[in-house]
Structures are given as C-alpha cells and as structure tokens.
Amino acid sequence: MAERDTMTPRERYRTQVRAEIKERAWEQITTTGASALSLNAIAKQMGMSGPALYRYYDGRDALITELVRDAYRSLADTLRSASAAGADLAMLAHTLRAWALEDPQRYLLIYGTPVPGYHAPDDITRISSETMAILLDASAALASDGPATPFDAHLADHRDWADGHPAPPAVLHRALSFWTRLHGVLSLELAGHFTGMGFDPALLFAAELDDLLAH
Amino acid sequence: MAERDTMTPRERYRTQVRAEIKERAWEQITTTGASALSLNAIAKQMGMSGPALYRYYDGRDALITELVRDAYRSLADTLRSASAAGADLAMLAHTLRAWALEDPQRYLLIYGTPVPGYHAPDDITRISSETMAILLDASAALASDGPATPFDAHLADHRDWADGHPAPPAVLHRALSFWTRLHGVLSLELAGHFTGMGFDPALLFAAELDDLLAH
DNA sequence: TCGTTTAGTTATAACTTCTAACGTAAGCAT
DNA sequence: ATGCTTACGTTAGAAGTTATAACTAAACGA
Known part of the structure; x- marks a missing residue:
C-alpha cells in the first residue's frame, strides 16, 4: 500500500x-x-x-477494470496463501470454491460474460499467470500417472503460457484440466443453473474433484 | 410458426x-x-x-428474455436433430462446440453472467430439461463402467431433474459431467481466457472429451 | 503570504428506458 | 360501401445514465 x-x-x-x-x-x-x-x-x-x-x-470502464484487477488479485492471493500453508490440489480446489461462493459476482467478473472487444491490460494477465503458476506447482506435486495423450504432445510444443515452469506436459495438462473442470461445475452453480435440480452442487464439485485427482 | x-x-x-x-x-x-x-x-x-x-x-427485459428463449430453443433443436441423426455422445459434444463457436454471445446469453435476481420463466427451464433429456439418452447408450461413487448414491435420491428418465444414477452422473466438463472448456474458450496461451482450444476440448468418454 | 494544485460545484450534451396522450390508418362487420 | 374498433406510430416528457466544460473554493507548499 x-x-x-x-x-x-x-x-x-x-x-x-x-x-x-x-x-x-x-x-x-x-x-x-x-x-x-x-x-x-x-x-x-x-x-x-x-x-x-x-x-x-476516469470513467465507468476505468472503475470496472480496477474491480476486475482486484478480483484477480484477491483470487491469486487467496490461492497463494493456501498454497504457502501447504495446501495440495484438493485443498486448493476447496479454497477456490469457497472464494467463489463468498462473492459469486466477483468470480463472474473474472470468468463471466466478457464485452466482445475487451482486452484485459497486461498487468491483469500477469496476475492470471501468477495463479496459473500456483496451479502448476500443486499439479507437479502429484505423481503423473496415466499414458501420455495426444494433447500432452501438443502441449510439449505449446507451453509458452507456463512461463518457463519446468513441469512436464502431463502436469501442464493436469493443471489445465483442474482449471476447466472446476470452473465448469463452479460456473454453472454460481449462475444458478443447478437451482431447482435437486442435487447438492457441493457433492458434484467433490465428485468432479475426486475423479480429477484419481486419473 | x-x-x-x-x-x-x-x-x-x-x-x-x-x-x-x-x-x-x-x-x-x-x-x-x-x-x-x-x-x-x-x-x-x-x-x-x-x-x-x-x-x-413490453420492454428491454421482455426482448432479452425472448432472445434467451430462442437461444435455448436453438441449442435444444440442434442437439435433438443431431441425436435423431444417430449422433453419440462424442458427436453431440462436437455439435455443441460448433453451435457455441457459431455465435459465442448466444452461448453466453444462456451460460454467462446472470442478473443476480433473475429467474427464467418456466417454459425456458422446460427447454433446458429437453436438452438434458437428449444428454441422458446419449449417456445411457454408453456402457456405464467404473465403480459407483458417493455422488452416484446421492443422485439415486435426488433425481427429480431427470424428469422421470429411467437411467441409473451412473448415467445421470455421466450426463452431468458431460455438461459441466464441456461447459468448462467451452466457456473459458469463448470468454477468451485461452487467447494468448498458445495451445489449441480445440485439442483441449477433444482431450477433455476423450477422457470423459474413457472413464 | 501568495501562487499552484486539486476537489467539488453546476450546466449541458447526448444518450438510455419507458409512460402518456394523441392522430391516423387499416381491418372487420354490418 | 360505410362506419366502428383496434392497433400502429407519432411526439412530448420524466427520470435515469455517462461524460465534458467551465467555474469556485479550499488546501497545500514554497
């Protein structure tokens, strides 16, 4: 400050x-x-x-951009402090969900509908790759079993986004899947697409996480 | 008409x-x-x-609601016609992705950021369960291997959303996972969170689908 | 103490949604 | 064919919004 x-x-x-x-x-x-x-x-x-x-x-856009930046910052800090406290992938997942449920609109400000032409400023994408680095570290800690997929091979040649992180392709893939799968459940839950369906979203999240960590 | x-x-x-x-x-x-x-x-x-x-x-809201309804309708029709043409889960997945990429904002109108208080009218949620029924049919066609998870047990008691569909819990689970996982990848791709990362979103989608169908 | 910087003010333009009141024109039934 | 009724489109206006311009006042620093 x-x-x-x-x-x-x-x-x-x-x-x-x-x-x-x-x-x-x-x-x-x-x-x-x-x-x-x-x-x-x-x-x-x-x-x-x-x-x-x-x-x-400067205007509405400037204020919203600042809020978006703060949201990214809050997420990165939350995950980093959990990671620093020794959290593994499973605990990171629950930290992520708790953070999202704490303020759904904050999550949706990052991952919800974007304005078509909008491109986030560089410093914001940097915060995003900070978060990605945390995910990569936690993913690397897990033994990477299972055979290499074609996408793993693709990642071996397209790993610029990992920003120099030394993880093997399978770990990059795991981190990406962690992100997309948890976001899938979380995003639908926060947007209310599960309300009225009867089952418990927390259990679906847990099931998705279990399956994710099992393979 | x-x-x-x-x-x-x-x-x-x-x-x-x-x-x-x-x-x-x-x-x-x-x-x-x-x-x-x-x-x-x-x-x-x-x-x-x-x-x-x-x-x-009647006003802005009425028009938008109608557009949302049309979007749901378009998605349901697209999947239903694919299903009627004999598409399996994998083909339905690619149909879904093609439909989403055809007009990202149409997809995001359904699955993007909702207005906090908003509740969709009944006829729209009915279209949504039409789509779900298609997914359930296609999921049922696939052999349900793998052990029953705790979430499967939960689903056995919370299956109202399946609207009388006779599929066993494992199939309900598969349909839900199909939905959440593909939405996870698709939503991030459409919102532009993969741009600049270097890898091909289509391959990530395919990998996610393969993994989804393998287990 | 004086000059510069900054904060806040009002006025205004150009938008937006949406209601109200009014004319007009088109369709329908006698 | 001639009215009657209904629906369409108009202008006017209220109550919002973002944003700029011009001006005042106050606080800070030299």
Whole structure:
C-alpha cells in the first residue's frame, strides 16, 4: 500500500476516497450485477454530486477494470496463501470454491460474460499467470500417472503460457484440466443453473474433484 | 410458426416486425454484447421512432428474455436433430462446440453472467430439461463402467431433474459431467481466457472429451 | 503570504428506458 | 360501401445514465 508514512495528506485522502468508491461499487455489483453499476448513484451515496467522481476514476470502464484487477488479485492471493500453508490440489480446489461462493459476482467478473472487444491490460494477465503458476506447482506435486495423450504432445510444443515452469506436459495438462473442470461445475452453480435440480452442487464439485485427482 | 394461412394480415405484419426486431437485436448482441443492447437504436435502424417498439415488446427485459428463449430453443433443436441423426455422445459434444463457436454471445446469453435476481420463466427451464433429456439418452447408450461413487448414491435420491428418465444414477452422473466438463472448456474458450496461451482450444476440448468418454 | 494544485460545484450534451396522450390508418362487420 | 374498433406510430416528457466544460473554493507548499 505505497508507503502510508511518506504520503501527503492529499494523497491519503485521495486513496481513501478511491477505496470507498470501490467499496460502494462492490456493494452494487454483488446485489445488482456489474451491468447495473452506476457512478452517479455511488457519488450521491457518498454525498457528492455526479461528476466529482471523475476526479478519482476516469470513467465507468476505468472503475470496472480496477474491480476486475482486484478480483484477480484477491483470487491469486487467496490461492497463494493456501498454497504457502501447504495446501495440495484438493485443498486448493476447496479454497477456490469457497472464494467463489463468498462473492459469486466477483468470480463472474473474472470468468463471466466478457464485452466482445475487451482486452484485459497486461498487468491483469500477469496476475492470471501468477495463479496459473500456483496451479502448476500443486499439479507437479502429484505423481503423473496415466499414458501420455495426444494433447500432452501438443502441449510439449505449446507451453509458452507456463512461463518457463519446468513441469512436464502431463502436469501442464493436469493443471489445465483442474482449471476447466472446476470452473465448469463452479460456473454453472454460481449462475444458478443447478437451482431447482435437486442435487447438492457441493457433492458434484467433490465428485468432479475426486475423479480429477484419481486419473 | 402458428398457422401462417389462418393469420390475419395484421398478425402477419406483427410477427414479421417482431422477427426483424430480434434480428437486429442479435446483430447488436453479437457485436457489442447483451449489456449494450439498445431498443432505441433498433427502432431507429428500422426507420421508426423509439417508443413504437414497445408495441412489439413490453420492454428491454421482455426482448432479452425472448432472445434467451430462442437461444435455448436453438441449442435444444440442434442437439435433438443431431441425436435423431444417430449422433453419440462424442458427436453431440462436437455439435455443441460448433453451435457455441457459431455465435459465442448466444452461448453466453444462456451460460454467462446472470442478473443476480433473475429467474427464467418456466417454459425456458422446460427447454433446458429437453436438452438434458437428449444428454441422458446419449449417456445411457454408453456402457456405464467404473465403480459407483458417493455422488452416484446421492443422485439415486435426488433425481427429480431427470424428469422421470429411467437411467441409473451412473448415467445421470455421466450426463452431468458431460455438461459441466464441456461447459468448462467451452466457456473459458469463448470468454477468451485461452487467447494468448498458445495451445489449441480445440485439442483441449477433444482431450477433455476423450477422457470423459474413457472413464 | 501568495501562487499552484486539486476537489467539488453546476450546466449541458447526448444518450438510455419507458409512460402518456394523441392522430391516423387499416381491418372487420354490418 | 360505410362506419366502428383496434392497433400502429407519432411526439412530448420524466427520470435515469455517462461524460465534458467551465467555474469556485479550499488546501497545500514554497
């Protein structure tokens, strides 16, 4: 948090206001969704009038981008601290699910419907590969049994995304499957596609995880 | 298409205008996303002024709901016709992927970020279980090897969503896994989370499908 | 103490959804 | 064929939204 001691009063105030704006924005997003986020409403809630908010954020897109960045950051930090505490893949999976359920809209801000033309800034994709590195480490810790698949061979030649991680292709594949499979269950659960179906989403998640770790 | 012969000229005109509105709406959605859909812009494109559109749709929500319904309908029809042509689970998977890639925003309109409070009307969830029935049929055709998991036991007691389908729990489980796993890969691909990673999403999809069918 | 920077204000433009009130035209039945 | 009725499309307007411009006031730093 950028040296709180060497901050001028103005800088202190500014960062504090920016933080409060983000808080209100999160409240709005968790209750009404990101598409209904209103800068005007936030400003009025804070007792200032409309355009004043533009002193703190360049506009709606800038604010949302910052929220997306924070969401990525929160996920990476959560997984990293779990990993640092000795969590294996299974525990990472449950950490991920808990993090997602804690605030579904935060998860969906990362993995939900994107705006067609949108490309995330570089620093955000860097946070994403931080997360991927954690997954790769945890995947590498697991013995890679099973025969090499054609996709493993493909990965051997297309591993730039692993960012120099020394894991063998089978481990890269496991990390990718971990990601896609858990996201599959989680995303459908958070979006409410399981509601009314009767079964317990937590058990489906657990079953998916078990199967994932068994092979 | 509700008896085109017994339609009065007014009904004909009305359904034709409604259809054109939907066409324009799809154009907007595929290019700018659902959140940027503007009734006003559609009306102007069609040469009529703003509020005239409300004669045809009660409002933005009503139009979007209709588009969502059409998307569900299109998916169900696509899978059903593939199934009727003798497609097995693997072919259904590729049919699904082709359908999704044909119009990513259409897929995301169903499976993307939902509005927090939103509950789909009954007729839409009915279309969804139509799709599920197709998946269950195709899953049942495959021999269910492998031991029964705890989740299978859970499904034996929570199978209301199968809507009377006589498949054993292992088959229900397979259908669910088919859904969640393919959605996991597909959703991340469509949302652009694989772009820049270097590997071929089609191969990951194929690998996921192979693994899914192998166990 | 004075000058510069920053925060907040109002006004305005250009959008959006959506309601209300009004005219007009087309279809239907007598 | 002539009305009557219904549906369509219009303009006007309210209440929102994002965002810019111009101005005031206050706080900070030299």
